[in-house]
């Protein structure tokens with residue numbers, strides 16, 4: 001792989017390696033992409049406090065997330081269709097994350113199923129659940145996550161309706177991807193991707209295929225999934241989920257302090273301050289801007305993670321200084337995966353780790369666990 005020094009270098013490589021419709025699916029946001037942009041620019045409004053002549057020769061990036069020791073305060077957040085970015089993408093992503101000592105969270109909308117990934121990696125991963133209309137199917141997914149030994153269930157609650165991504169519609173993105181007249185040249189220009197994905201065996205929603213009573217027809221499955229997003233979801237459903245899931249429960253997609261309080265009151269062990277990476281409510285604030293009020297409201301009663309716009313170790317320092325217990329990364333690691341599979345994810349994590357380590361040193365700090373607001377200007 002060409003030398004990638006930044007997450008943006010990996011993004012450039014990814015753009016070259018995968019077809020445009022897949023790249024856009026990863027990269028873009030909903031509607032006018034106001035929130036997508038805000039997630040990034042919020043980080044730029046904070047400057048880091050430079051302190052000198054402190055002995056920083058021994059630095060420690062390690063932390064804890066939901067009872068697990070992690071080598072740095074970072075997790076690979078749940079992302080759908082990841083097995084279309086690289087063949088068996090979820091397996092490669094999970095292996096890279098685990099080797100780096102950070103958690104991997106598999107999405108309900110993955111290409112490789114829970115069982116595929118469990119069989120291919122050494123230890124259990126986290127699982128992200130969408131609560132769909134068919135609660136029987138949801139309960140069966142929860143059961144499958146239990147059988148796979150997943151210690152953490154992450155319920156994403158910010159999908160009461162689909163935020164429209166104009167590019168996906170214009171590009172005619174479909175699952176599995178199809179060769180069409182308009183995308184033919186783009187796909188032919190990426191022969192490695194094409195051979196592995198279009199001719200490979202896993203290219204549709206692995207957690208659904210063969211697990212419902214509607215057969216294996218891909219069109220029927222996609223239709224069923226789209227019809228399953230449930231706008232009637234309410235706090236009662238969270239109570240129900242808490243009653244059937246004995247492990248750690250994380251509520252993802254919280255942007256409001258009162259919602260965070262309610263989630264924790266109903267038994268959540270953590271919340272993820274998230275606007276789905278600017279892919280849902282366009283016009284929502286940056287997740288970094290929503291973070292401080294949520295941290296203050298929860299007063300340490302549950303862990304608070306942040307995702308959205310994190311592209312560097314410096315970004316992680318800012319989120320930790322504003323009270324996050326860790327950051328979940330989406331696109332930053334997906335660019336690595338699309339650029340070069342497991343090696344690309346490893347490279348992405350190494351880039352962020354190096355930046356975090358150097359940033360701490362130059363701020364006169366030795367631990368990623370001991371940052372506070374006073375470190376920001």
Ligand SMILES: Cc1cc2nc3c(=O)[nH]c(=O)nc-3n(C[C@H](O)[C@H](O)[C@H](O)COP(=O)(O)O)c2cc1C
Nearest residue numbers: 026077078079080107156276277307308309330331
């Ligand atoms: C391509 C892609 C697919 C995603 N799919 C899911 C998903 O299936 N479930 C989910 O909870 N969040 C999903 N997300 C949201 C991420 O978990 C996360 O909130 C977001 O990517 C964070 O923003 P960032 O990409 O700027 O780091 C997805 C994000 C991307 C970029």
